[in-house]
Amino acid sequence: MEISNCTRLLRRLLCGGKQAPWRTLCRRRGDCAAAALLYRKHGDPARVLRCESVQLPRLQERSVLVKMLAAPINPADINMVQGVYAILPDLPAVGGNEGVAQVLEVGSQVSSLKAGDRVIPRDAGLGTWRTAAVFGEDSLLPVPKDIPLLAAATLGVNPCTAARMLSDFEDLKAGDSVIQNAANSGVGQAVIQIAAARGIRTINVVRDRPDFEQLSARLRTIGASHVVKEETLRSPQMKDLFKTCPRPRLALNAVGGKSATELLRHLQNGGTLVTYGGMAKQPVTVPVSALIFKDLKVRGFWVTQWKRDHAQNEGSVNEMLAQLCALIREGKLSAPACTEVPLQDFREALERSMQPYTSTKQILVM
């Protein structure tokens, strides 16, 4: 389907204005359609994703009809469409793993959700880049309605990743410090804010850029203790920094290559490097001395696996989300810097999301 048709479809399907409400539309037609960003083969996202009309299945006893409200474009979404991610849905598939939706209608046996609730995906692979969907009740988690829309749309992956990494590897106390690269990423901004709320200092490494001072100021505004360029990690300036800040016990690596090795160099003896991303597409090299003389631990983290491991323990997932929502309400955790893009402009959003130095998350709004 071409964009113009897609736009017409979106106008026809979206609730509001003078259009028939969604429920009326579904009932009158006996079935429902939605606009979705679908891919039938792996490749360059801007080429292989198309806005198509997809038929929605009829509501079953335990399923839920939702209207998607907003969904981010994350690096993992891109990798999934490219076919280079650890989990790949069967094709054709709808892109997007994260987002927030509003429940429009629930099946007769649904007990945990009701019309009007806001929900986010429980697991990866749901396909969130669409105007509406029928999902199983179990595939959704409710989120409070008083959480800002963009915070809800970006809650389920990056802040959860940040929160787990700050809790599950080292017993960090107020006054301790953490070092991280890609500090301006969605995860990085969540790390800064969650750490600051706990009194943990952050040393934030970003790539140099013409607007470094502006970026540095923005990261400090949300709680960054120190913001340094990649090059600075190899300079004597770091000695000065450690005169007033303890050496970190935890290093968070989303980049790999030299950047990860430099993080290791600044860790305390016995500290931990957690790798959760590989934006530079280069392996992590660990100097032998880091293992022998500093006894550093080298670990990995994948929030999808954490959620799957804790799927039977509903309490731990809900508790984490409740803690994050409390921070959001207290003004201590906000969505990363975002650019909202109408769904039909998805190609530009995809291209922008793959550009370096943008420092803003593309959010598709439906």
Ligand SMILES: NC(=O)c1ccc[n+]([C@@H]2O[C@H](COP(=O)([O-])OP(=O)(O)OC[C@H]3O[C@@H](n4cnc5c(N)ncnc54)[C@H](OP(=O)(O)O)[C@@H]3O)[C@@H](O)[C@H]2O)c1
């Ligand atoms: N393991 C997990 O559970 C988990 C969960 C969430 C995210 N992740 C991963 O975490 C990473 C960040 O995700 P996000 O959503 O927070 O990202 P994001 O908001 O889209 O930001 C991307 C970040 O990557 C940096 N970057 C891009 N290419 C780079 C390169 N070649 N070398 C160094 N830095 C580069 C960008 O820096 P510039 O501004 O300098 O371009 C930016 O800081 C991704 O790899 C993602 O897959 C993993």
